[in-house]
Amino acid sequence: MAYEPPAGPLTPGGFDTPRDVAAGLPLFLVEQWRASDRTAGEARRLLSRHEVRGYSVVSDSAGLTRLSQRLGLLEVLALIDRPKRILHACARAAGGRAVGVWAADNAQLFHPDAVEASTLLSALLTAQDEIGRHCEVRIGIGVHLGSYYELSGGLYGAEADAAEEFAENDTEGGEIAVTQAVVDRLPQGHPFALARKDGIGGLVGPVYQVLDGPRLAIPGLGETWAAEGWPGEPGSTGQEHYPIPYSGAFYADLLLLDSRPGDAELAERLAAEHLRERTVVLIERSAAPADTPEVELLRGLSLSAAMRDVGLSLLPPEGAVEIKVAGPLGIYLFDEPVPAVRFALALRTGLAEREIVGRIGVAAGPVLAGRTPGGGWDIAGAPVNLASKMAQDLGTPGRVHLSEAVHTALVDHAAVGDHAALGDHADVAGFEAVRRTVSGVEMTYYEG
Structure with missing residues (x-):
């Protein structure tokens, strides 16, 4: 069973941005749930207001x-x-x-x-x-x-x-x-x-x-x-x-x-004006089964808040941004593929310490990303779709999945001995090629 964070306020580092920027994640309700006795009756009471x-x-x-x-x-x-x-x-x-x-x-x-x-x-x-x-x-x-x-x-x-x-x-x-x-x-x-x-x-x-x-x-x-x-x-x-x-x-x-x-x-x-080569990290966290739908909903939101907390604590101060954490999904955008892989591996470890298992996809290519009129971020492009396919449709729980372009970038860094950029855990040898056919199209990615 996935870990649910302890009662009380959330870790401060996860909530530096305005709450309405956290699209799809009602943090106010998460705090109320964590401060309660977390029973089925309390779940119904909290949700009934909405x-x-x-x-x-x-x-x-x-x-x-x-x-x-x-x-x-x-x-x-x-x-x-x-x-x-x-x-x-x-x-x-x-x-x-x-x-x-x-x-x-x-x-x-x-x-x-x-x-x-x-x-x-x-x-x-x-x-x-x-x-x-x-x-x-x-x-x-x-x-x-x-x-x-x-x-x-x-x-x-x-x-x-x-x-x-x-x-x-x-x-x-x-x-x-x-x-x-x-x-x-x-x-x-x-x-x-x-x-x-x-x-x-x-x-x-x-x-x-x-x-x-x-x-x-x-x-x-x-x-x-x-x-x-x-x-x-x-x-x-x-x-x-x-x-x-x-x-x-x-x-x-x-x-x-x-x-x-x-x-x-x-x-x-x-396209030349608006699209940029970027690397997308997409994670789908594990489900949180419960005895009632109301408890399952609130427990899931609490897990998503924990995932956001961990992600923001690991996100580099430059060259990366959290796009959104909504429901079981988290999406992050990086300027370069190697820091993205390092983040993905660290995110997997950080979540595992909280007994949260996720499937992570990392893909690179031209994307459209920017702030929405409401103040949040959104993103579109083939790398988002590819990362989603690897993480959600084809991925193995607890594993990180790299597109061919991202894997090639890791190989190139390893070839020049750039171990500092790769980090201690970004070992290219730890990823194995997987070939799958989706909707009649054969695709290759690397799982590690």
């Missing part, structure tokens, strides 16, 4: 792997931006609001329980129509009506996790899928055409595809979703943009690229 009931709407893009094979990162980001703008405009028209930061192709909205299910489905059908007409990228949308815990701008809890899982894994581009709880809220004799999806169940229950139904008329929709994407404070132009994960300056360039599709010269210029 309980909300309504619809969780989650979208997932389709076909990005194929697009990324022929387009650069910025071109892909421009393509996935437009569906997010459309979805946000339509969902707001039905009484919804954005949840979290919409990084990469991720989007989530919350609609209060008072919203009629028929209104929401009509708005989403309108969104899919508009996306189909104006976007190259299609999205799948999953909807669940349930109870969640709203913490630091995100939705937590067993139902929140289940809703995200079925939306990301069991929807296709252009599809709207809803759970039984949503269907039960539709009036008798409703005008929507539904079809049961096979092979989905569990906590969210049966899932149905929305094949057809009335659309929600949204006056000036085209102008609305086009305008609300522009950066600026909410309300500054009469519209509220979705929570973009980029700086205002970069987002303006992204919209320019979206307005000039196929402009290779512009894409190349913006």
Whole structure:
């Protein structure tokens, strides 16, 4: 079982940055939990203050792997931006609001329980129509009506996790899928055409595809979703943009690229301006099983806070930055690969001392990283995806996994005898090549 830190305040070094910068990690609640007797009853009491009931709407893009094979990162980001703008405009028209930061192709909205299910489905059908007409990228949308815990701008809890899982894994581009709880809220004799999806169940229950139904008329929709994407404070132009994960300056360039599709010269210029060769360290910590979902949630948050504490204590003062610690994941960005590997190995050791086991991936290449309008950091690029695949999809618990580029950098340093840079534990000989096939593509990485 993973270690849970002792009661009382968290280690001071882990909380030098403002709390709202720790995206996805409600540190205030972690402190309350650690100061309590940590019983199931106390977990329910603490979380009940943050309980909300309504619809969780989650979208997932389709076909990005194929697009990324022929387009650069910025071109892909421009393509996935437009569906997010459309979805946000339509969902707001039905009484919804954005949840979290919409990084990469991720989007989530919350609609209060008072919203009629028929209104929401009509708005989403309108969104899919508009996306189909104006976007190259299609999205799948999953909807669940349930109870969640709203913490630091995100939705937590067993139902929140289940809703995200079925939306990301069991929807296709252009599809709207809803759970039984949503269907039960539709009036008798409703005008929507539904079809049961096979092979989905569990906590969210049966899932149905929305094949057809009335659309929600949204006056000036085209102008609305086009305008609300522009950066600026909410309300500054009469519209509220979705929570973009980029700086205002970069987002303006992204919209320019979206307005000039196929402009290779512009894409190349913006890539040279915004992308940098960096090394990404991504860790997925072990789960924290418990007797009740509430205790499991709070114990997991406490472990994530401990992971953040350890990571910040080991992070070099220069050439590195913590991007985020959210849920079981931590992401760090380094200027150079060798310090990144040294950090990854030290992080594994530091967590092991607290009986926390993690799978770590380290990958290098061009990335887009910077501060978001909310004050935190976010990142995008192939190294993030590769580090995630090595750590989350293919990795072995307790091991560090290096991409070929990172391993080559270690070999080069070892060849010139740069042991001081490598550190005592960064022994190249300790990493062995692993070849795996993922989605029909063979990849090689090094595990140690």
